[in-house]
Amino acid sequence: MKIVSRRGFLAALGSLAAAPVFSGSTLAASPLNRASADGAPLFASAYRKAGGEYGVGIVDELGQMLAQISLPGRGHGIAVARDGSRFVAFARRPGTFAVVVRPFEDAQPELITSDPGRHFYGHGCFSADGRLLYAVENDFAAARGVVGIYDMSGGATRRIGEFETNGIGPHDILLGPDSRTLIVANGGIETHPDKGREKLNLETMAPSVVFMDSHTGDILAQHGLEKDLHQLSLRHMALDAEGRVWVGGQFEGSPDDVPPLIGIFSQDAAPDLTVIPDPVASGLQNYIGSVAANAGGEVIATSAPRGGQTLFWSASSGAYLGTRSIPDGCGIARIDRGSFLVSDGNGALSLVTDPADPAEVLARPPGISWDNHLFNLAKIDAA
Amino acid sequence: MRLWVFLAVAVFSATPAPAADFNPPLERLVSNYIQPAMAEFAASVETLPDAVRDICADNGPEATEAFRSAYAGSLQAFARIQFLRFGPLLEEDRLSRLAFLPDPRGIVQRQIRKIYAQEDPGVGSAESLKDKSVAVQGLPALQLIAFDRDSEVVLGRPGAEKDYTCGYALAIARNLVAIAADLEMTWSDPDGYRALLLSGGPENDRFRTPKEAMEDVFNALVTGLIIVRDQDLLPALGTSAAKAKANRLPFSRSGNSVVYLSGELLGIQEAVASLGLEELTPSDFQWIFNALGFEFDNAQKLLSELNPPLRQTFTGDDSYSRVSVLAITVKSLRDTMALELAGALELAGGFNSLDGD
Numbered sequence: 001m002k003i004v005s006r007r008g009f010l011a012a013l014g015s016l017a018a019a020p021v022f023s024g025s026t027l028a029a030s031p032l033n034r035a036s037a038d039g040a041p042l043f044a045s046a047y048r049k050a051g052g053e054y055g056v057g058i059v060d061e062l063g064q065m066l067a068q069i070s071l072p073g074r075g076h077g078i079a080v081a082r083d084g085s086r087f088v089a090f091a092r093r094p095g096t097f098a099v100v101v102r103p104f105e106d107a108q109p110e111l112i113t114s115d116p117g118r119h120f121y122g123h124g125c126f127s128a129d130g131r132l133l134y135a136v137e138n139d140f141a142a143a144r145g146v147v148g149i150y151d152m153s154g155g156a157t158r159r160i161g162e163f164e165t166n167g168i169g170p171h172d173i174l175l176g177p178d179s180r181t182l183i184v185a186n187g188g189i190e191t192h193p194d195k196g197r198e199k200l201n202l203e204t205m206a207p208s209v210v211f212m213d214s215h216t217g218d219i220l221a222q223h224g225l226e227k228d229l230h231q232l233s234l235r236h237m238a239l240d241a242e243g244r245v246w247v248g249g250q251f252e253g254s255p256d257d258v259p260p261l262i263g264i265f266s267q268d269a270a271p272d273l274t275v276i277p278d279p280v281a282s283g284l285q286n287y288i289g290s291v292a293a294n295a296g297g298e299v300i301a302t303s304a305p306r307g308g309q310t311l312f313w314s315a316s317s318g319a320y321l322g323t324r325s326i327p328d329g330c331g332i333a334r335i336d337r338g339s340f341l342v343s344d345g346n347g348a349l350s351l352v353t354d355p356a357d358p359a360e361v362l363a364r365p366p367g368i369s370w371d372n373h374l375f376n377l378a379k380i381d382a383a
Numbered sequence: 384m385r386l387w388v389f390l391a392v393a394v395f396s397a398t399p400a401p402a403a404d405f406n407p408p409l410e411r412l413v414s415n416y417i418q419p420a421m422a423e424f425a426a427s428v429e430t431l432p433d434a435v436r437d438i439c440a441d442n443g444p445e446a447t448e449a450f451r452s453a454y455a456g457s458l459q460a461f462a463r464i465q466f467l468r469f470g471p472l473l474e475e476d477r478l479s480r481l482a483f484l485p486d487p488r489g490i491v492q493r494q495i496r497k498i499y500a501q502e503d504p505g506v507g508s509a510e511s512l513k514d515k516s517v518a519v520q521g522l523p524a525l526q527l528i529a530f531d532r533d534s535e536v537v538l539g540r541p542g543a544e545k546d547y548t549c550g551y552a553l554a555i556a557r558n559l560v561a562i563a564a565d566l567e568m569t570w571s572d573p574d575g576y577r578a579l580l581l582s583g584g585p586e587n588d589r590f591r592t593p594k595e596a597m598e599d600v601f602n603a604l605v606t607g608l609i610i611v612r613d614q615d616l617l618p619a620l621g622t623s624a625a626k627a628k629a630n631r632l633p634f635s636r637s638g639n640s641v642v643y644l645s646g647e648l649l650g651i652q653e654a655v656a657s658l659g660l661e662e663l664t665p666s667d668f669q670w671i672f673n674a675l676g677f678e679f680d681n682a683q684k685l686l687s688e689l690n691p692p693l694r695q696t697f698t699g700d701d702s703y704s705r706v707s708v709l710a711i712t713v714k715s716l717r718d719t720m721a722l723e724l725a726g727a728l729e730l731a732g733g734f735n736s737l738d739g740d
Contacts, residue, residue, distance in 0.1 A: 050599070076740060348613070361485050366476075367468060
């Protein structure tokens with residue numbers, strides 16, 4: 001694997017110091033005045049600054065900060081349009097804002113607020129043509145998960161409807177390989193605005209992964225876990241080369257248990273659970289933070305920030321490939337077929353090219369704590 | 384009703400042990416470590432402009448040695464403050480301007496090459512340099528133009544680029560002096576960041592309790608240890624002695640890796656000691672301080688056994704295995720701090736580990 005050479009547009013920005021910082025206003029002018037994507041990847045992640053400010057940072061493949069977009073509160077997931085022209089950064093759950101960013105246009109980010117009675121729940125995804133945005137939301141009065149549907153084709157984003165997710169606490173959402181099926185991880189944990197982030201139903205929680213027709217909202221399949229794993233909150237997902245969904249969980253049961261944390265789901269089959277070898281498993285505090293696939297979908301990376309480990313898996317065999325130590329590492333994004341970029345709460349962006357080599361710290365922007373997830377902003381070729 | 388609430392609060396607050404007050408340790412850290420370290424850094428870099436001028440006037444052995452010593456002294460003093468990643472060091476990009484690190488892909492070198500190719504006049508004075516890329520302003524940039532890859536001082540050597548390089552080096556030196564003076568002044572300002580850090584409470588927007596302020600400071604110390612191992616040592620160690628890369632050690636070009644590493648670890652050790660956390664730590668956990676002292680001392684001992692410049696000696700003697708042990712020692716220090724001491728003091732750890740999603 002080799003790092004692609006540095007692109008010209010950093011030079012076009014003038015210098016590293018010229019990375020625009022939109023402090024002051026909550027939502028400000030566009031970051032990267034660039035005509036078109038040129039193939040080299042950019043990445044985005046929510047962050048917290050040492051002063052307590054929240055935002056989204058855009059970095060290049062060397063981890064250099066190119067732009068910062070202020071957010072009104074703590075961010076979480078980012079939905080990236082397949083053509084790479086825009087992304088939507090969501091508030092951390094339970095949140096009331098999402099921000100649409102067109103990084104290559106000289107346009108103000110657009111602020112979307114959640115409907116009354118609904119809270120954004122951290123993640124979203126675009127339809128294949130980029131016209132619709134699907135956002136996981138909580139109908140908190142009814143304790144029911146929904147997918148809010150937003151029309152992004154006009155000037156201003158409009159909410160045009162919603163589908164039920166058939167579960168509580170929907171979290172990550174993906175568009176399936178057929179470009180029509182939506183895949184939603186119902187984390188299973190109930191919260192209510194009166195109680196903040198308090199988990200209200202740990203005894204009865206029933207997480208699931210649902211496959212949903214994005215045109216009709218029909219549930220095509222729903223898979224839960226065996227009863228003894230009902231407290232494994234299914235939260236974050238990535239698709240592998242075969243179109244299966246790798247799901248990372250967070251176990252809400254006894255901290256003394258060492259349950260499986262990663263499942264492989266598909267629409268027509270019962271889930272498989274991977275085996276995390278000892279002694280790695282017992283050091284993870286039963287918590288997977290992010291799941292990501294390499295560019296070919298052959299390698300799956302799963303971060304365990306509480307254990308300071310990032311684990312790698314063969315997608316085809318389900319075999320464990322190894323783990324790398326990255327303290328507080330949580331965000332993972334594919335760089336290409338042979339490498340991942342991992343972000344951590346201590347500000348580092350680390351390159352992992354081989355599960356046997358130490359992660360290499362490419363950059364550590366001072367004062368930045370990268371939040372849970374990192375996303376590759378590159379255009380995805382139509383399937 | 385009001386009375387009942389009042390009583391409930393009174394009973395509740397009377398029962399548990401009083402919450403640890405983290406303000407006195409933070410006050411000691413600022414007064415006894417940060418302020419003196421910032422003053423020392425400012426005093427060290429103040430020797431650089433004269434050293435640059437002297438070697439550029441006459442690069443004889445005396446001036447060369449004086450420059451080498453001024454640069455090493457500045458690096459050591461910088462190593463002792465760079466882990467204080469909160470407040471003044473973050474404001475105005477000061478940390479990145481002092482040293483653009485890490486730089487595994489040679490961004491500093493690439494940008495400096497371009498500056499030379501264009502004979503960019505912008506690096507000729509501290510005033511114009513401070514508006515250039517942060518990567519070309521600081522100690523790594525000075526190292527790159529003042530030393531060759533064999534750790535020899537080249538600044539002041541006769542040649543076509545001598546005057547340009549001397550002008551650039553003087554600009555960097557003066558820029559460093561200005562930043563260091565700002566740091567010293569900002570930390571001394573009784574109404575500055577010091578006041579924010581020491582006033583954790585409901586009125587403070589940044590730190591709602593002194594414990595939150597302590598958590599920021601504590602995590603910076605832990606991050607400092609992570610940097611030593613993951614960023615400074617592991618890339619040089621590679622996966623085996625055969626794949627070692629001594630030139631990946633910090634400031635190896637000027638032969639100052641040991642000076643820098645030793646400054647980083649000694650700084651963290653003294654900062655931890657200045658906090659005096661022993662008085663807030665339950666007796667069951669007092670062993671942690673002995674363990675930390677033992678490991679920090681081991682680290683310094685390992686460093687003192689190396690033979691700089693490491694670019695020349697890293698794979699030739701026992702250096703590689705000593706640095707391997709050093710990496711393990713620093714990992715152990717990190718674990719003792721982040722797991723044991725943070726646990727004993729009930730301090731919250733990493734951003735992502737905490738209350739995740």
